[in-house]
Amino acid sequence: MTLDSIKKSCLNESSIIKVNILDKDNNFVCKTYDSLTDAERKKNVRELKRFVTRKYCEWDKINALSTDPQEKEKAQRYMSAYWAAILLAYWGKIYDWKNNSFSLNLPDTDYFDWLNDSLKDAFCYRSWMTTRRLHPKQYDSEWIDNPNYVEDENAADMSINYFCGARRGKEYQKANKDKRKANYQNVSIDQSFDEDGYSILDRKGLSSDPKEYNGIKSLINLFLSENKLVEAVILDMIAYGDSVKEDKNKIVLPNTITEDEEDNEEVYRYTYGFNERKVVKQLNQINDNYFTEYFNKEYKVKDYKPILEKLKKLSNGKLHTEIQKTLISIKQNPDLLQFIG
Numbered sequence: 306m307t308l309d310s311i312k313k314s315c316l317n318e319s320s321i322i323k324v325n326i327l328d329k330d331n332n333f334v335c336k337t338y339d340s341l342t343d344a345e346r347k348k349n350v351r352e353l354k355r356f357v358t359r360k361y362c363e364w365d366k367i368n369a370l371s372t373d374p375q376e377k378e379k380a381q382r383y384m385s386a387y388w389a390a391i392l393l394a395y396w397g398k399i400y401d402w403k404n405n406s407f408s409l410n411l412p413d414t415d416y417f418d419w420l421n422d423s424l425k426d427a428f429c430y431r432s433w434m435t436t437r438r439l440h441p442k443q444y445d446s447e448w449i450d451n452p453n454y455v456e457d458e459n460a461a462d463m464s465i466n467y468f469c470g471a472r473r474g475k476e477y478q479k480a481n482k483d484k485r486k487a488n489y490q491n492v493s494i495d496q497s498f499d500e501d502g503y504s505i506l507d508r509k510g511l512s513s514d515p516k517e518y519n520g521i522k523s524l525i526n527l528f529l530s531e532n533k534l535v536e537a538v539i540l541d542m543i544a545y546g547d548s549v550k551e552d553k554n555k556i557v558l559p560n561t562i563t564e565d566e567e568d569n570e571e572v573y574r575y576t577y578g579f580n581e582r583k584v585v586k587q588l589n590q591i592n593d594n595y596f597t598e599y600f601n602k603e604y605k606v607k608d609y610k611p612i613l614e615k616l617k618k619l620s621n622g623k624l625h626t627e628i629q630k631t632l633i634s635i636k637q638n639p640d641l642l643q644f645i646g
Contacts, residue, residue, distance in 0.1 A: 306414060307413070307414070308399065308413045308414060308416075308417060311414070311417055312393070312396065314389075315389040315390075315392050315393050316339040316389075316393065317339065318385055318386055318388075318389035319337075319338040319339050319386050319387075319389040319390040319393060320337050320338065320339040320340075320386075321337070321382070321383070321386050322337065322338040322339075322357070322360075322383075322386050322387065322390055323335055323336070323337055323338070324336060324337075324338055324341070324349075324353065324356060326341065326345055326348070326349040326352070326353070327348060327349060328345065329344065329345075329348070338357075338386075338390050338393075341353075346394075350394070351459070351462070353390075353394055354391075354394050354395075354461060354462050355433075355458060355459075355461060355462075357387050357390040357391050357394055358391060358433060358461040358462075358465075359433070359434070359461070360383070360387050361384060361387035361388060361391060361428070362428070362431055362433075362434045364380045364383045364384045364387060365380075365384055365428075366436065366448065367380040368380035368381055368384060369438075369444070369445075369448070370448070388424075391424060392420065392421065392424070395420060395424070395465060395469070396420075398416075398419075398420050398423075398469050399413075399416040399417060399419075399420055402416045402419060402473060403416055405473075406473060406476070406477075409476065409477070419469075419472050419473070419476065420469070422472065423465065423468040423469045423471075423472045424465060424468075426468045426472075427461075427464045427465045427467075427468045429441035429442050430451075430453045430464070431451065431453070431461075431464075432451070432453040432454060432455045432460050432461075432464045433454075433455065433457075433460035433461035433464065434451055434454065435450065435451055435454050436448050436449065436450060436451050437449065437451040437453070521540070521544045522603075522604075524540060524635070525537045525540050525541050525544075525604060526604060528540065529604060529606065534611060534612040534615060535612070535615050535616060535619070535627055536627070536630075536631045536634075537604070537612075538588070538591070538600070538612060538616065539584070539588070539627060539628055539631045540631060540635075541600070541603075541604075542584050542587050542588060543579070543584055543628075543632075546583075546584065546587050581625060581628055581629075584624075584628055585621055585624045585625060585628070588616060588619075588624050589621070589624070591613065591616055592613075593609075593613065596609035596612070596613065597609075
């Protein structure tokens with residue numbers, strides 16, 4: 306199966322979806338999703354992404370809660386159609402990965418798998434919807450008010466971009482780990498940090514397999530046992546908080562058929578990296594609820610007051626220093642690297 310054949314299948318699947326868009330003359334027209342031209346998709350890209358991500362979630366909930374067989378069948382049909390539309394809306398990620406991950410030497414269809422899996426992770430937590438499953442990855446779980454809900458019209462796009470960025474980091478870490486195991490080459494830890502934006506601290510907490518060994522959490526527990534309290538919180542914030550920045554750069558792909566510059570295609574290449582400022586901002590916002598509702602339960606901490614007191618005494622400058630010291634200590638200590646290597 307090729308990327309082209311997969312894309313054609315997605316177009317066919319999405320043909321039952323009707324959308325209202327602005328045409329080239331800024332008039333509203335109603336079209337089926339598969340009939341949209343590239344220019345129409347580009348002109349209406351934000352609205353289309355918001356529409357298809359929301360509608361998939363709505364049909365998913367109907368399918369989960371309905372007891373009417375006909376309604377469930379209809380819901381499943383539309384879920385499949387909207388999932389295809391979502392894949393098409395983010396199809397550009399595949400080409401971005403191909404451009405900036407060529408050293409992995411992967412077949413093109415692997416990048417489609419990256420996209421599909423990244424979307425699944427984003428839709429588990431669906432931060433753009435007010436409700437979700439209590440246990441995001443258990444289909445039969447009860448529905449609750451979404452604790453991850455973000456009141457932002459671009460929340461779906463931000464969430465999907467985040468998981469797509471994290472996926473590339475995971476793949477590079479896995480590849481480097483496999484290379485070290487096979488003894489094909491020595492991979493410099495410094496190079497891994499420099500090239501992959503601290504992806505060595507990947508989001509293993511979002512793994513689809515809850516039984517998977519989680520080196521990051523083991524390292525956090527080690528820090529706690531050694532009374533490295535601030536370091537433990539910093540590492541948790543880097544690994545499981547919002548620590549990723551997105552850079553968007555426009556590139557022009559020449560049209561090799563007509564060789565006419567007017568037919569050149571403008572696309573965007575997205576790169577993702579570690580954002581220390583985001584971590585500092587989140588550390589400043591930590592309060593009692595962070596510990597009582599999350600950290601204490603996650604790491605079996607009984608008395609969090611000493612940790613909170615230490616954090617509150619640190620200025621922004623000192624927080625930046627503590628973050629850098631924590632990362633450097635992991636990079637330079639083989640005993641610590643074994644947890645995440």
